[in-house]
Amino acid sequence: MTYIQNIMLQLLFALLPFVLFTIYYRDKPVNYSRNFITVTSCACLILSMTFPSTVETGFIFDIRYVIMFFGILFGGLPTGVTLLAVFLLYRLYLGGEGMLSAYTILIATFPLSILLCDWYHRAKERKQLIVFLAGISFSVIPLLILFIMETKYMLSHLSFHIMVMPVQNSLGIWLLISLFKKAAADKELFISYVHNERVQAISHVAASLAHEVRNPLTSVMGFLKLIRNPSLPREKVDQYIDVCTEELARMQTILSEYLAVSRPLGKHKEEIDLSEQIYAVTDVMTPYANMNNVKLVVEDIRSMSIRVESNRDEMKQLLINFIKNAIEACSDRHDGMVIIRLLASNHEAGLLIKDNGVGMSSEQIKRLGTVYFSTKSTGTGLGLTFSYQLIRSLGGRVNVRSEQGNGTEFVIRLPIAAAES
Secondary structure (H helix, E strand, O other): OHHHHHHHHHHHHHOHHHHHHHHHOOOOOOOOOHHHHHHHHHHHHHHHHHOOEEEEOOEEEOOHHHHHHHHHHHHOHHHHHHHHHHHHHHHHHHOOOOHHHHHHHHHHHHHHHHHHHHHHHHOOOOHHHHHHHHHHHHHHHHHHHHHHHOHHHHHHOHHHHHHHHHHHHHHHHHHHHHHHHHHHHHHHHHHHHHHHHHHHHHHHHHHHHHHHHHHHHHHHHHHHHHHOOOOOOHHHHHHHHHHHHHHHHHHHHHHHHHHHHOOOOOOOOEEEEHHHHHHHHHHHHHHHHHHOOOEEEEOOOOOOOOEEEEOHHHHHHHHHHHHHHHHHHOOOOOOOEEEEEEEEOOOEEEEEEEEOOOOOOHHHHHHOOOOOOOOOOOOOOHHHHHHHHHHHHOOOEEEEEEOOOOOEEEEEEEEEOHHHO
């Protein structure tokens, strides 16, 4: 039973980088970094050496080889050198009779880790075979070196080393590499889909924008031709010039907001006026709503100054995702309508987006915001996934009420910036 407990504890330490990755990067639109691999690997290494498997004072057995291999594989040689330095210093601090054996084993296994990682990155196929080879190597080599250097000790505790070390190293490497690689690949695919979803949304808006801008341009050209008439009264000329100026100003505003939306997402957060953001996005989305025969209604909220802390571009993308989905949900109705309303309480801002579209079932509502789920046949669901993650990262939440055939109501609640609370 003690052997099993030791193995389970070491496997828990081995999976620590994977667990921390899924927690820390859950709501981030980026993948892991070398610094993350280095820090988590060092923490895992120290923990496993602090609470090792042992049967005799001075001889400690942990998952150091698993962490070394993992660190070099995903963090590169700089991470491996850092882990090597941490191990040498901490093992010197721990001391004991087995310290010389530990250093000798590391002299053999560290270059092997570098070699196996190089093979892994070069291999197009059979990567699992290299992982299996690493697990076997890091189980056999320590046993052979210990048998040569500490024969009496090995013979006294043969069952422990045959049972514990191969399981810790082989199973630990396989679990950690397989799970972390799958999680990192899913995150990379998610980031790619978020980018594609953003590009697709912008392309849809651009098409409708071009259609919408063409109409006032035609009007402006018509009025300019009329102004050339020398017999036209002066008051009419002034009136036509005013109309042309207003139309051009409106087009300039819409184009400016469209360009702002199409900028790459940033990480900088600032206090932003939510009502201004809503009007800016609805100016861009109105042409798209018109193209889909949907009426976009924004209740008069200009007098409401509700400030939240967020990245400006990310907030615009969030609003576009929700409004675009609402427009598409009721595009097949002759009386399609999307209502946008801003609510406020002492500590929260509430944004209501309501449509009279197709609606959703309770099962569909539960799956909203999960990766790859979409109510549209051609959708990926990554737009709402990004939006839900952004809302959670801002400390907010989303409430959904919907009934099939009777529309959907989203209420996005975000904490009001500290200066306004």
